[in-house]
Amino acid sequence: MTDLVLIIGDKNLSTWSLRPWLAMTHLGIPFREENIRLDRPDSRERLKAASPSGLVPCLKDGAAVVWDSLAILEHLNDRFPDKNLWPRAPEARAHARSIAAEMHAGFSNLRTVWPMQVLRRDLRHLTSGGVARDIARIAELWTEARDRFGAREGGPFLYGDFSIADAMYAPVATRFRTYGPVELPRPAADWMETILETPAMKSWVAGAEAEVAADRR
Numbered sequence: 001m002t003d004l005v006l007i008i009g010d011k012n013l014s015t016w017s018l019r020p021w022l023a024m025t026h027l028g029i030p031f032r033e034e035n036i037r038l039d040r041p042d043s044r045e046r047l048k049a050a051s052p053s054g055l056v057p058c059l060k061d062g063a064a065v066v067w068d069s070l071a072i073l074e075h076l077n078d079r080f081p082d083k084n085l086w087p088r089a090p091e092a093r094a095h096a097r098s099i100a101a102e103m104h105a106g107f108s109n110l111r112t113v114w115p116m117q118v119l120r121r122d123l124r125h126l127t128s129g130g131v132a133r134d135i136a137r138i139a140e141l142w143t144e145a146r147d148r149f150g151a152r153e154g155g156p157f158l159y160g161d162f163s164i165a166d167a168m169y170a171p172v173a174t175r176f177r178t179y180g181p182v183e184l185p186r187p188a189a190d191w192m193e194t195i196l197e198t199p200a201m202k203s204w205v206a207g208a209e210a211e212v213a214a215d216r217r
């Protein structure tokens, strides 16, 4: 049995929910999932009852309640130190924290113009100036993380082993697949394929398919 309960939104749409869910699933941290479908007549009421901010994701860990995706990932890092949710080497860790924070606080053009729809593919959307700038910066960050740290560590993730940074950028990988193709430098393209091919990511997509199929019934 586990004390951890992760409350999330729709798997097709909720980028913020995907981050902790992916990290916990990929790293084998046991948890129970509770789903609140967004944009339903009772969503607001259910969200307010489930999460102090009225937003998902929200993690309940015994008496501790953590809302906000990055705060949840930091909580998991404290709670499961053996999972190494941040890279161990100080330089890599500093870089990973910075790019995770840059994602959390930024890239508003990409987030607004290219909302996550994990089940859609190849929409071939034209990129506006703001979206193109966000994409260029993200491509630079992924490439730098892989070239400076990940490739040297040996694993296929941004810093070698899976870290919070991978969880933070996973929703961007699905957006690139939905609205792209986006031309990326080789290390960035390889990382994108790595994250999309993880069993955890595939399981999230299968969950999104099941939700959408249930809606059609």
Ligand SMILES: N[C@@H](CCC(=O)N[C@@H](CS)C(=O)NCC(=O)O)C(=O)O
Pocket (backbone or CB within 6 Å): 009, 013, 014, 015, 016, 017, 038, 043, 044, 047, 054, 055, 056, 057, 067, 068, 069, 070
């Ligand atoms: N900064 C928060 C943002 C959470 C957020 O905006 N969640 C959206 C779903 S992706 C939500 O709960 N929306 C419900 C609503 O606005 O009614 C985080 O990182 O967790």
